[in-house]
Each structure stands twice: as C-alpha cells, then as structure tokens.
Amino acid sequence: MAQKGSTPNALLGLLSIHPRSGYDIRQLIPRSIGHFWNESYGQIYPALKHLTADGLVNKKTERHKGRPDRNVYSLTASGRKELRHWLQLPVEPAVQRNELLLKLFFGAHSTKGVSRKHVATYEDQQRATLKIYTATARKLTQEQPDDPHLPFWLMTLNFGRHRCVAAIKWCTETRRELERLENAAALKT
Amino acid sequence: MAQKGSTPNALLGLLSIHPRSGYDIRQLIPRSIGHFWNESYGQIYPALKHLTADGLVNKKTERHKGRPDRNVYSLTASGRKELRHWLQLPVEPAVQRNELLLKLFFGAHSTKGVSRKHVATYEDQQRATLKIYTATARKLTQEQPDDPHLPFWLMTLNFGRHRCVAAIKWCTETRRELERLENAAALKT
DNA sequence: GGGTGCATGTAATGGGTTACATGATTCT
C-alpha cells in the first residue's frame, strides 16, 4: 500500500502539522527537522504524487494571479492512520558514517597538525551549531508557548545540545592529546 | 584519476595498515572502523578493481590447496600519496539522518507511551554500545601498547564514549519530561 | 547430508542529490 522508507512518513508528519505545498515543505525543513533530517525536491515531488495515488493525502490546486499555481496537500483519514502506525514502529539503529573519525583513524599516516586542524574545525562547527540550537529553543518557547508540539520540538533540540556539548568536550581532550603526541615525537629527535 | 567519494580512500587507509584481500577488509571492518563506517562487498570488490586500474594498489593472487584463491592488495607509492592527500582535505559536514528524532518531533500525534518506549530502547542500545567501546579500548591498549596507530584508534573510541554518555543523559532527561507531560495531561481529565 | 567458513564477484534494487527545464513577477 504505502511506500517504504521514512521519506513519505516524514512528509505525512509535516503535513499533519499544517497543509502545505511541496515548495512549502522544502522551505520549512531548515527551520524544523533540518538538523536531523533532509529532503530534496527530487524526493518530495514524486513522493507527494505517490501519497496522493495511495489516498493518504489530498491535493488541492490554488490559483493566484501573477504567480505559479500551488498544489497544497493535506492528510486524509488514512494518511493520519498511516502516520500513527509508522510513529509506533520501532526505530532500527543504523551506523552513522563519520568522515572525521575515518580520517582520524588513519591519523598515523598523516601529520599531527593535519589531525589537529580537522578537530579544531569540527569544534568550531559544533560551537556554532550549539548556539543555533539554544537560540531556536528560546525563540520557539517565546513564540508558541502553548503549542502541543513545543515539548517535542524542544526534546529534539535538546538532543542536539547534548551532542554538541559532548563533541566540544571530546575536541578539547583530543586536541590536547594530539599536542602531547607531537611534543613526545619532537623529544625523540 | 581517482574515484570520488570516501569509499576508495577508506580502503586505501585499511590497506595502508596491512595488505589485505577484499574478504579480509570486510571481516576487519566490524573490529576497526565499524562504529562509524561501513562498506559492503558490493562496494569493496568493484572499488578494489578500480583502484588497481588506477595504479593505487597492487594485486597479488595467492593460491592455496583446498581453498579459494585470495587476491591480496597492497598500496603502491601513488596509493600512499593519494591517501595522504585525501587525509589532509577538509571534512565537509553533512546532516546525519536520525529517525528517532524524526519520530519524536511528531510525538504530539502519538501517545507519550510510544515516545517513551522509543527513548527507552535507544537508551538500552547506547548503554550496550558504551560497554563495547570501553572494552575495546582496554583490549587494544593491552594487546598493542606500542602500535603507533593506537592513540588514534583510542581517539575514535573516545568520541563514541562521549557521544554515548551524552545520549544516555539526554534519554534520562527526556523520559522524565515525557512522564511529566503524561501526568499533566492526566490531571486535566 | 547439511551447515559454516573461505573467497570472489555481479545484478537488481532502492535511496538520494544535483542539474536541468520552464516561466512569471518583483526587487535592485
């Protein structure tokens, strides 16, 4: 009946909050699930077509003067049912590829300086991301304090915060260890 | 000249530690880079063929009685050069998909119990993974204390440890918050 | 006799990004 994979279900989820067009969905992502999920137009439009064919969403074309038509999609009853069914299915864990760790793993074949640079860059990124998470959480709490979605959105932001803090701590430790190795190697010469 | 993407470079890295067959590489992964990188046979064999054609590795066929032939690959000089070049290239950050967070984000459309179950399962997995990281670090330190690769391998394991600890902390907080929400909803009825 | 391990490889399939194609309006 429904497509496999999480993409169509992610779309159902976003449409369950509010009816939207494919374009809207793409615009919304960076301001909502963008920190842990992404979808491109090349996925969104075909998936919406498929969801419509499966009767999980309804399509309504809005005409505006001087603007392209908008195809606005909203959940049907079976769409809502399908979403609830998917939400309750267990999450199967998958290995997350991490290129930084891959390069660090082979660090003995490079200079300590190269490894330290990678770690430092990563640390900067994590600090910047952490600021965004914190600012977003504050903004959401102020703007829509009574939204029933709010607690859940804050939980996902909190996950990001914890992860960033841990990553920054690891970066500090690792940079120090790399310096130690560098000095130890210099002494031997 | 070389293929794109990290897969061939990951193979060069593994071969730089010691010459190996495609089969060996696959067997090695779970005991080395498996916690942050994976490659299947369907990637490994074609990539090795390509690397050979590019002159980055040498192939040597070993014959054994009563056993299939083994194609053992080792780095060439230009293979080592290519590895070092790739190691020094900056790591570009990519959004990591996280289905747990996706489901939690839409938690308002499900019951708190479902969300709590997801978080609890995740917590169990993280605790189990943490134990593995710690055990692996101890084992490596004992078995090859003088290996120049050791400090780098420990750094990647440490990353995993920090990440697990942070995840577990988040799980505890989040489970508590979900219970709080559940009780608050029950009071209103 | 049947499962497991060794060992190589290809084909089918699925998932995803990027580039391309179109076209009007509005802003600079």
Add this chain to the structure above:
DNA sequence: AGAATCATGTAACCCATTACATGCACCC
C-alpha cells in the same frame, strides 16, 4: 538589465545494500 523568489516537475547520476551465483573443504 539581471538577479532573486515563487513554484513544479523530470532526468541523470551517484552511492549503497541485498540477493544471487559459484564452489571447495571441514565439521557435526
């Protein structure tokens, strides 16, 4: 004049997993 925004969609391509195909030896 040219870029950006709105808006939809397809095609080409890349990356990755899984299933399939083969075949010998060893152990239970």
